[in-house]
Amino acid sequence: MDKKNTTIGVILLLAGIAGLFYSAKQQASRPVPPPAATASSTPASVAPAAAGTATPAQAVADVPPPANAAFASIAKAPAAGTVTTLSNDVIAVNFTSDGGSIRDIALKHFPATLGGHTPIVLNELHADPMLGFVDLPGLDRRTPYELVSATATEVVYRATFNHAIEVTRRYTLTAPGDKSNDPYQIRHETTFRNLTAAPAAFPRFELSLGTAAPVDEHDLGTQLTSGHSNGEDHTFTARNKLEASGGFLGMGAHGEQSSITAPGPIVWASTTNRFFATILTPDEPAAGTVTRRVKIFPDQPDTNHNAFGLAEATQFDLKTLPAHGTAKVGLNFYAGPKEYSRLSQSDYFKANQDKVMQFGFFKWFSQLLLVLMTWMHHLVPNWGVAIILTTLSLKIVFLPLTLKASKSMKRMAKLAPEMTALREKFKDNPAKQQTALMELYKAHKINPLGGCIPMLLPLPFFFGFFQMLQGTSELRFAPFLWVHDLAATDTVTHLFGFPINVLPILFTAVTFVQMHITPTPNMDNAQAKMMKFMPLIFLVFYYSMPAALSLYSAVNGLFTIGQQIIINRMKDDGDPIHAAPAAGPGGKPIKNVTPPKKK
Template identity: 50%
Template sequence: MDKKNFTIGALLLVAAFALLFFGPRPAPQAPVPEAPAPKAAPGEPAGTAGSTTTAASPATPAAAATPPNTMLANVHRDAADARVVKLENDYISARFTDFGGAVRDVAFKKYAAVLDHPDPYVFNLLHEDPLLAFTDYPGLGRTTRYELVSSSATEVVFRHVLDGKVEVTRRYRLTREEEKGGDPYRIHHETTFRNLGGSTLPLGKASLSVGTAGLMDAADVGQYLNIVSSNGSDTQFIERSELEGGGIGSIVGAGRQAVPLLEKPGNVAWAGAKNQFFTSIYTPDKPAVGVAARRIELPPFPNSQHPNIGMSGAARFDLPVLAPNASASLTGLLYVGPQEYRRLARFQANEDRVLPYTQYFFNRIFLSGYVAPLQNILLNMTHNWVGNWGVAVILMTLILKVVSLPFTIAASRSAKKMAKLQPELQVIREKYKDNPQKQQQATMELFKAKKINPLGGCIPILITFPLFIGFFAMLQCTAELRLQPFLWARDLAAPDTVGHLFGIPWLPINIMPILMGATMVIQMRLTPTPSVDNVQMKMMKFMPYIFTLFCYGFSCALALYSTINGLFTIGQQLVINRMKDPEETVPATASGPAGRPVKNVTPGKKHK
């Protein structure tokens, strides 16, 4: 395509990359507070499925030094004598506490906490409340000790009598894949209220915690840290910035005010807490009536001076009025696990929309909500075939380039036509340099006479944008890529840093983005250059370097995609530059007007 159209496309890409440039940095490379699985305290048995232990709080000394902040929630610690019951299968190890009668945390056996370390990632390890604990119902919250009624390999039951009036029984069971709605990462929950009195008892409203989500590492700025909910069709992402205040309006003193708690009423089919790769999702059998979100100050990351602010959320329910000796239950399914699209897509309430494919306006206008899921499925199918995630990303990139090839050829041919037209366009510019209206009119007449669409180099490229924007969005939050090695990269979900310039920690040497920048420079030199505008030429000259800076901190998977895309584009451009347009092909027999052959007459010699 020509430089003018390349500029339009490049600026659109800059807008997309800008969202990601200021977004999260991928998976952790060093231990983080939420990640390591808790170890048994000295003298504490490791515990087996269905076993109970008396567990000390996880050792996180930094939390004690966290200054109190009324705008932020604080990390809650279980009492030293809390009884903990563990239920586990091949995928998770869920720990339940008798304080609050709820899910203390969940460890993922298939996902490590950090690179080269066997401990699993633990969700909700540091939290404001245990998962599904009552957050605002007096006498039933996280500080209330429930009686442990029973426990087995797959089920645990807690009970508490509130003020001698209502009996609260909380039952949790690991689900099986063969049952309806079952999944190894899902826990069935049931809380039953029974009126013990002789009079009618209104239960009022109650909120259940949907968990606490923390940043993935010290470089994560929280772009994908959300309390998320859905009414079954539309998904609502509550971002941390909505509670922090500020905004553009703060420049003129009209910014948002920081709030300690953000409540959003409405029909809620499911709600959860999430970070870039992992999530909790509670899907009640009867919809909730709202969600609430808070920020929580977590212990800082090692060797980091930046505050570590997570998010905790809750779903609010209307409870019934109980007749004497009557009972009512609040039931649902709690998913705590990785954001695997294929797994979440099997659920009945569109829980797969927890993935941020439609979180931002830019993704929505380019239909990422439709394109990215299909690409995720295809990426997983490709991985199942080749057995390597890096190779799968490469093959997917090539598939996208092949699909978009007809549009690329159309754009390149249009660019070549525009390049040939430049001398005539320059004449028009000089002739009507003092009359822009005449200049534009003459230019359009020339385009019409030559049968050239001035947007012919841009429109075909715009058609392919949903493919590449969707793929880009999909790679950002694909949990399967986390901690997967490829070539020299140790983690496809993190930058492929091989060292640091002069040993300075904030000057990493990332190979893939450098290769990507090199391919962009070569691609620019191969692209037809019809424009002679100096400002535009200078901007185009520096565009590859700007893109390289934007992408320098991207994960290896994203940089690999961009690099392979650039290499394939170079190959395409080399072939296209050697292709002749149909109208350029000279027929074997030249024809004159009306298609009649032109007679080849050799001038006769002059006779003296």
């Protein structure tokens, strides 16, 4: 590997890592709204009421503040109707007669806080009720609905629009043990019935998917996105797309936008934060979507980007209703974790809803790693061990290529004196120098690019793993040894207010050792100095990243060190380097290319 290839490899590595971390570093400087000083530490109860029982809203108002303390200061409009709670094995859904919609959904298997027992609640800010009509005069989120019926798995509401159209809203949960639908998915139907003897038109309406908000006070909100699909293409809009931006050197600059509208057909629409998603899948393609920023921290200035959440609504059009005629809008509504293994199940999700994982350009590597890691977790139920076993599996798969590349680097190291002499001999003629080097490589059957493989081969998997970590709910609050949460930093203590994160420091030490024992033939002083700083650069990048990423990289480095020690002890390097004479331009042998030793 000559110095040009070394430089290119290092630049590619740094450019790739810088690209991944750029947006996160930009967001890191933005202040996160603090929790209210008066926030109660008493967790909110999500225990369901008796199935089919309507609970007065006044009683609900006496429930303590939500478990997510960062959101406890949010002003919530008091409910005027009644709340009915239905639940199954995985979710507890609070339905409200205000708008005949879903107030919020508790995910029973996902605690709101590390070590806590209270479930996290989706749409707990109540900025927009889920599946509620948005800004439709006469039929909006405040319109009182009559509770028609409620059973263990179904609730039905009814209201009248303009004294002419009866609107009936039916919600059905997946019962425990029912395999016909995913347990996180709610079936919904809204039926419109014309009460008059004349045709009646119903205006275009929007159904809300709720408001996506950061999962806790440490979440910077960089993963708040809305999305939609027309069945072939998938488009996602991040919260910062609605914010004013100066762009990059003026390119891509845009002002603040109140909303972003996307035309149909819409096969599904979604809102997501880092770990959880809501997905609306209509029976028939919808007419469009509208994405809006929603102020979730009223006491914070508008200049604070993290004072806003992200809301999306799906637009529907109805044909004119004939006299006494009816029309129906049916859909499935998923509210749960961003789990690739779940969302990729074709039995329940038939329109590629797994795209909400947003694995990006390296999605194939992300999916492969996640599937392999999940399989390992089934064998050993610890996500840290699963990461180690996944890393070991990859090292074994690529071992033949690594051995071949390492042998090439060892042979190049033995040719270093001849290569140095050629550069000195043709230092004033770069073209002849390059030709002489290539003929030297050819004579000794060495591929000058062969040594780059060990450095470049892991990069797609590294980028895929990094991207996977941005939205994999499986790793949230997953412990490993001293690590309490693999999806966060592994801070063990603070020194003068500075967090001490062990895994990034361990990875840095491993990188130093790895560089020390790995052959670096033909590297000049400038390149050598640059490489010495690489571990420190990695330390800066990794220090605020999830512990799982540092664990993967540190374990990968340890396995690489083990491989390199074995390779360094191997004597089979192929033919001796003097099997063929070095040749200069024109194929003539080069004589006395090695400078004599100074006396």
